[in-house]
Amino acid sequence: MKRTHLPLNGLRVLDAAARHLSFTRAADELAVTPAAVGQQIRALEDTLGTVLFRRTTKGLELTPEGEAGLAALRDGFLQFEESVRAMQAGQSSKALTIAAPRDLTAKWLMPRLSAIAAADPEVRFAIVADEEVDFAQANLDLAIRWGAGPGEQEGEALESDGMVVVQAPGGGADTAIAWTGCLTEDAGAAVRVADAGLAIDAAAAGLGRACVPELLARGDIAAGRVIAVGEPRASDKGYWLVAPTPQWRQKKVKALVDALAS
Structure with missing residues (x-):
């Protein structure tokens, strides 16, 4: 059903003036001039085709x-306020949905x-x-993706070597371990796995050497499961924290981005 175009500014002025x-006290409440109130009321009367005052x-x-x-107008404004509170409730909540590659999630x-979560048990x-x-279909707040940049989204890079x-x-073994998406996938690799996380695990098991994102291997190197061969290049x-602009601006998403990027 096509909705009637509502002159919301004029209706807001009508409520205050009523x-x-x-018009002077209504102007004080709305932080405008009495002349502006009069203009809004006249415009509303022209739109509605009736005299209001x-x-x-x-x-x-x-x-x-x-x-x-x-009465109906004021009930409507109350409903608007309830709608705004409902939409803001998601932003003020501490529930976050994050999309990330499986190996990055685990590692x-x-x-x-x-x-x-340990610092804030309510999250x-x-x-x-x-x-x-898709952000809308999955109701995502934030995603972590591998690429050369954030693409069409807002984004911040995760620091890595x-x-x-x-x-x-x-x-x-002195052989290469290949994984899907590897920048230098070896056609003659003795072992092939689905992602960089499994490549790290294969290397830890002694099946060969794997060229993987330093960010992903950082924890295993620190724990001594694997060692780095040569210097990172x-x-x-790299990995990017990304989200569409509306999500990116939410306080809870900003806080999460700051925590993950620090």
Whole structure:
């Protein structure tokens, strides 16, 4: 059903003027001039095709037509306020839905979410395996994606040293481990796995060497499961925290971005 265009500014002025029965006091409430109030009322009267106020020797008074619509108008404004509160409730909540690659979730994200939750027991997380999930369909607050930038979204890069080659502390097989999406996938690799997280695990098991994102391997290197072979090398790609502008501006998302990027 097509909705009637509502002159909301004029209706707001009507409500204030009807309560005060004074264009001057209504103007004070609305932080405008009395002349602006008068202009809005005249424009509303032209739109509605009826007279809303008349001036008498006792001052300003509502016409029967103006009086007839006030109760419904004020109920409508109350409904607007309830609608705004309902829409803001999601922003003020501490429930966040995050999409991230499975290997990044296991190797990097979960320990950080655990620390955030320990600092604030009221926070709640829902994690979605990211395969370019649609933000609207999945009701996402934030996504972490691999790429050269945030694309069409707002975004912030996660700090990293690029790519690093890792192997088991004892050395293991002197062969390459390939994974889907690897920047330098070896056609002759002895082991092939689905993602960089599994490539790190294969290297830890002694199956060879894997070239993986340094951010992903950082925890396993620190724990001694694998060691870095040589120095990390720069990459034009990395992990990005991304979200559409409306989500990116939410306080709870900003706080999460700050916590994850620090």
